[in-house]
Amino acid sequence: MAKSGTTKFAILGILLAGPQSGYEIAKFCREVISSFWSESYGQIYPKLKELLDEGLIKKKDVAASKRKKSIYTITAKGRKSVEAWAAEPAVSQPVRNELLLKVFFGSELPAEISRQQIQQALAGQQSELGHLKAVEREILAADDLSQRQRRHASMTVRLGVHLMQARIKWAKESLASLDEPSD
Amino acid sequence: MAKSGTTKFAILGILLAGPQSGYEIAKFCREVISSFWSESYGQIYPKLKELLDEGLIKKKDVAASKRKKSIYTITAKGRKSVEAWAAEPAVSQPVRNELLLKVFFGSELPAEISRQQIQQALAGQQSELGHLKAVEREILAADDLSQRQRRHASMTVRLGVHLMQARIKWAKESLASLDEPSD
DNA sequence: AATTGCATGTAAGGAGTTACATGATTAA
């Protein structure tokens, strides 16, 4: 995936909510925004160095509770930079859906293959939907977040919910279509 | 994106429908399956060489209408290989949704930013939905396809339709949510 | 005559993950 450069802005955006260490940024990606974004250590640490060189963040070494760590804070320049990025129309990166690839090729393969794929997908989707709804409830009850933070966080989960419901609808419709007799 | 290796099977899968040249495979990706899969020349040509070495496809040089080209045909071994891959549960690769990232960070940014993002997204989604429905009609009317091919191709487009409708629903719901007064 | 499409490839470089390496602290 060449030339997107979104990692930089993802880190800056996370720092908007407050100063954090590289480790905490990674944790945030894993625990909070993983349903629509991912970053790994191999990306985060080198990127923090770059952002520092560009003056978009600043570093402070802290001996927090005996363990030393580096806390990064977004600068005014960094804030301007992430705001400009956020205002630009979002570009949707090329989709690659392995399930659809398998279903598409299914017309040239034994009929059970597509049916099983879709049944498995449906099971996963239903459990995923339950998970997303639980996350939604958590967000609405989180008293460590501001009202605006709750609202925006819940919007992101709501898309997940809508998409999952759509996938479930599709899976059921597709299984029915596979049951229809051939002409 | 490390260690997926799906390109190999994508090419094999495309060859299931009949022998084709590298150029035709690329064209097929661009024109037929682009809504859920993409491959570029830089991937296809080197991969064809690998598949040849592994005995999963065979090559025949043809002087079709004065212009020379290489036509690749899937072998029995290749067919077995793609069938085994198709039967394995589809793995969903990590999602990266730039729009949601911007919406999420929107709680720390001027309020107009998220509203504009979602409005722009909605406009794009509505036009995209119209396009998908046109493609669906084309598939159902395509008499160069078998009934099974039409059925499986239409299933892939139907997921696109369902997902796009979900995105539109979400965008409208989110705009309404942004209009609600704060507590 | 010029543009578009057919046709095959390579090179450079960015993006991204995983595994490795190291070590302290804390909870079971």
Place this chain on the structure above:
DNA sequence: TTAATCATGTAACTCCTTACATGCAATT
């Protein structure tokens, strides 16, 4: 004491796109 979590980073490797390079054929 053993495992998990905190903490920072690097190296190797894969994946993938874009641009480049080349040249013929058909259409406008």
